[in-house]
Amino acid sequence: SQQGEEDPQALSIQEGENATMNCSYKTSINNLQWYRQNSGRGLVHLILIRSNEREKHSGRLRVTLDTSKKSSSLLITASRAADTASYFCATASNNNDMRFGAGTRLTVKP
Amino acid sequence: GAVVSQHPSRVICKSGTSVKIECRSLDFQATTMFWYRQFPKKSLMLMATSNEGSKATYEQGVEKDKFLINHASLTLSTLTVTSAHPEDSSFYICSQTRGNTEAFFGQGTRLTVV
Numbered sequence: 001s002q003q004g005e006e007d008p009q010a011l012s013i014q015e016g017e018n019a020t021m022n023c024s025y026k027t028s029i030n031n032l033q034w035y036r037q038n039s040g041r042g043l044v045h046l047i048l049i050r051s052n053e054r055e056k057h058s059g060r061l062r063v064t065l066d067t068s069k070k071s072s073s074l075l076i077t078a079s080r081a082a083d084t085a086s087y088f089c090a091t092a093s094n095n096n097d098m099r100f101g102a103g104t105r106l107t108v109k110p
Numbered sequence: 111g112a113v114v115s116q117h118p119s120r121v122i123c124k125s126g127t128s129v130k131i132e133c134r135s136l137d138f139q140a141t142t143m144f145w146y147r148q149f150p151k152k153s154l155m156l157m158a159t160s161n162e163g164s165k166a167t168y169e170q171g172v173e174k175d176k177f178l179i180n181h182a183s184l185t186l187s188t189l190t191v192t193s194a195h196p197e198d199s200s201f202y203i204c205s206q207t208r209g210n211t212e213a214f215f216g217q218g219t220r221l222t223v224v
Contacts, residue, residue: 031211033212033213040201040220041218042203042215042216042217042218043154043203043215043218045212045213045215048211048212088153088154090154090213092207092213095142095159096142096207097144097156097159097207098144098156098205098207098213099156100146100153100154100155100156101153102152102153103152103153105151
């Protein structure tokens, strides 16, 4: 079963704006990962944040993790049309299986 | 390069036939691999955990006789969709994880049952 919810389900912004997506989960985790998926394609790993980390950066991506609230956010700064995709968070627990959130469909308009 | 190779990427089969999907770990001996299913515009749902040398562990609601998983070696897990029906049409994807690190996913298999 899915781990939690992502918010918003769909997001439409203009190129150059920032996009923020949120993810909540229910159980204890080892790490949380964000993936992107272009329509009908496989998953692309974006960033991993461990349960003892609170914030991580990678290029235009910034991820936060609040284990007390069981939530994470993904910020994409200075968005580009090529960022249009679905974004999923996924949590990994002790047995390494990954549970995915519902995903956010991001549309960046040129 | 890819560390998990999934084959085939697309398959169209007739209703009632069986389809086998292979997932190979290219550079790692994976005692555990995971199979997911994704419906259009939906998220990935974990179907089962494939364990090398033992029975797979299925998630609630997933029919083990419908979705046969075999993990006979440390580098290969297979998912067979038996007696496929149109409602089995979906995107199937395998993955492996290596400790507390990112998961590695296969390229996915788009199954269409006609």
